[in-house]
Amino acid sequence: MDSRGYDSTGREFSSATEMWAEEIGATSAAPAMEAEVAPTAAAAASNGDTGDEAGGEVKRKDWYSKGIAYWQGVEASTEGVLGGYGCVNDADVKGSDAFLRPILAERFGTAKRHLVALDCGSGIGRVTKNFLLRHFNEVDLVEPVSHFLEAARENLTGCMDVGQDTHRAANFYCIALQDFTPDEGRYDVIWIQWCIGQLTDDDFVSFFNRAKVGLKPDGFFVLKENIARNGFVLDKEDSSVTRSDAYFKELFKKCGLYIHSIKDQKELPEELFAVKMYALVTSQPKIPKNGKRRRPKNSPRVIRS
Numbered sequence: 160m161d162s163r164g165y166d167s168t169g170r171e172f173s174s175a176t177e178m179w180a181e182e183i184g185a186t187s188a189a190p191a192m193e194a195e196v197a198p199t200a201a202a203a204a205s206n207g208d209t210g211d212e213a214g215g216e217v218k219r220k221d222w223y224s225k226g227i228a229y230w231q232g233v234e235a236s237t238e239g240v241l242g243g244y245g246c247v248n249d250a251d252v253k254g255s256d257a258f259l260r261p262i263l264a265e266r267f268g269t270a271k272r273h274l275v276a277l278d279c280g281s282g283i284g285r286v287t288k289n290f291l292l293r294h295f296n297e298v299d300l301v302e303p304v305s306h307f308l309e310a311a312r313e314n315l316t317g318c319m320d321v322g323q324d325t326h327r328a329a330n331f332y333c334i335a336l337q338d339f340t341p342d343e344g345r346y347d348v349i350w351i352q353w354c355i356g357q358l359t360d361d362d363f364v365s366f367f368n369r370a371k372v373g374l375k376p377d378g379f380f381v382l383k384e385n386i387a388r389n390g391f392v393l394d395k396e397d398s399s400v401t402r403s404d405a406y407f408k409e410l411f412k413k414c415g416l417y418i419h420s421i422k423d424q425k426e427l428p429e430e431l432f433a434v435k436m437y438a439l440v441t442s443q444p445k446i447p448k449n450g451k452r453r454r455p456k457n458s459p460r461v462i463r464s
């Protein structure tokens with residue numbers, strides 16, 4: 160990634176490679192944007208200097224410990240996980256719903272079917288409770304900060320009745336995404352919201368590569384994230400990076416993922432980063448010869464007589 164970026168103190172970096180070199184060690188930073196598969200291993204293998212490698216691992220550990228330590232100090236509440244902007248919850252849920260509904264209908268049809276989702280970096284289960292449980296019969300949560308996950312467990316006891324169906328939070332995994340591998344073929348949707356910035360580029364790529372095996376046929380990822388105007392913005396306080404749309408697209412390519420749909424989240428306060436939703440699939444979406452996407456059968460259409 161060649162674009163320049165900034166950190167939260169206003170310091171400028173000439174490229175993401177320079178920033179990662181400083182944050183997680185020179186030897187692991189540059190190959191991360193070049194490796195296609197399992198870049199962590201590729202980076203390690205290409206590095207003959209074991210001293211640098213060990214130094215890089217220490218820095219990487221520090222990067223993640225700082226991130227976790229930050230969230231451990233945050234109250235387990237909607238205000239807490241939304242950085243004091245609990246007011247965006249309703250718009251967020253509405254936006255997610257409008258984005259997901261037609262894609263679910265298109266990929267899985269409208270016939271009744273048992274749907275399972277994974278909520279990544281779930282925090283207190285806000286996304287699961289307010290949104291995912293409406294669409295999915297089972298939702299698993301993965302979150303590394305134990306007091307958030309405990310709050311999620313409490314917030315999500317019992318089941319939610321949706322029509323004649325029962326929807327429930329099924330499994331709670333207390334683990335960070337860089338260390339998590341989902342069960343094979345369990346999920347229709349893997350939802351990743353407001354947490355991928357905690358992952359370094361190489362862990363981003365290896366996470367998505369591992370997580371692909373967790374998808375059912377026709378399953379897909381949704382990444383909902385803050386978007387930097389250009390390049391990236393590094394937050395030194397919580398060890399996270401806000402990437403630009405171009406940066407994300409470069410990483411998706413490295414993950415072997417294709418964009419099925421993209422939408423901007425509307426109605427956010429002006430002072431916040433823009434937010435985009437990306438639906439990502441593992442094989443190239445088929446575009447009909449006329450260049451128009453097939454519509455789900457139940458969507459509105461113009462009447463032609």
Ligand SMILES: C[S@@+](CC[C@H](N)C(=O)[O-])C[C@H]1O[C@@H](n2cnc3c(N)ncnc32)[C@H](O)[C@@H]1O
Pocket residue numbers: 223226227230240241242279280281282283284285286301302303304307334335336337352353354357358
């Ligand atoms: C801004 S909160 C968002 C929580 C939730 N996704 C939501 O939208 O309500 C960021 C979450 O990412 C979690 N997190 C931090 N580091 C992580 C990591 N390495 N892997 C997964 N989640 C992480 C935090 O503990 C926190 O719950």
